[in-house]
Amino acid sequence: GQQVMQIPQYQHVQEGEDFTTYCNSSTTLSNIQWYKQRPGGHPVFLIQLVKSGEVKKQKRLTFQFGEAKKNSSLHITATQTTDVGTYFCVRYNFNKFYFGSGTKLNVKP
Amino acid sequence: DTAVSQTPKYLVTQMGNDKSIKCEQNLGHDTMYWYKQDSKKFLKIMFSYNNKELIINETVPNRFSPKSPDKAHLNLHINSLELGDSAVYFCASSHPQGTDVLTFGAGSRLTVL
Known part of the structure; x- marks a missing residue:
């Protein structure tokens, strides 16, 4: 369907x-977005990937879009306690934003 | 300056009651949404309005009725509340030009007893 699957939970x-x-999809994605939700907070947009094989960096965060545009990943180098939260990949298509199941990250100091 | 504001932030009520959540955005966006986030953090789209017109209704029980008096406001009214309605409800808006992204409100936590 429209959902994108995320691992790990x-x-x-x-x-x-x-x-x-x-983040994995059974169908080709036109684009993929990533959002972060801090505990008790609301989702906040991080980045959008559009091109096949695209790689974007934001400081310690690296976002990749697969060559086949069916998967994406978010990598955080040297996590900090401020990285705690749930990370969602989001499939966007004609005014519809479908959220993945999310990955909840806990960072022990 | 709050971009997307929703009220109330917390709502505790009894089963069977009717309640409303209000949302306003001052971003000039054309499209507004209601999302429901359950205890497992799944975010599910409920409704979307574009310039006051309903464009998405994702199989939501008709006890839920959205109303958009103008493109800056999208309210959610829920009749005959059930235990399973307990969740955090997020309002969001977007503007489909360039990079279309969602801007969320702070959320309204509804607890049905």
């Missing part, structure tokens, strides 16, 4: 360790 890391969440 939960990830607990020690501060300083790396973290990666993966």
Whole structure:
């Protein structure tokens, strides 16, 4: 259907360790967006990927869009406690934003 | 300056009651949404309005009735509340030009007892 699957559902890391969440779709995506929701907060847009094989970086965050445009990943290098939250990939198509199941990241200091 | 504001932030009520949540955006966006987030953090789209017209209704029980008096407002009225309606309801808006992204309100936590 319209959903995108995300793994893992939960990830607990020690501060300083790396973290990666993966997003998979059974159909080709026109684009993929990533959002972050802090505990008790609301989702906040991080980035959009459009091109096949695209890689974008935001400081310690690296976002990739697969060559076939069916998967995407978010990698955080050297996690910090401020990275705690749930990360969602989002499929967007004609005014419809479909959220993945999310990956909840917990960072132990 | 709050971009998307929704009220109330918390709502505790009894089963069978009727309640409303209000949302306003000052971003000049054309499209507004209601999302429901359950206890497992799944975010599910409920409704979308574009310039006051309903464009998405994602199989939501008709106890839920959205109303958009103008393109800056989208309210959600819920009749005959059930236990399963307990969730956080997020209002959001977007503007489909360039990079179309969602801007969310802070959320309204509804607890049905």
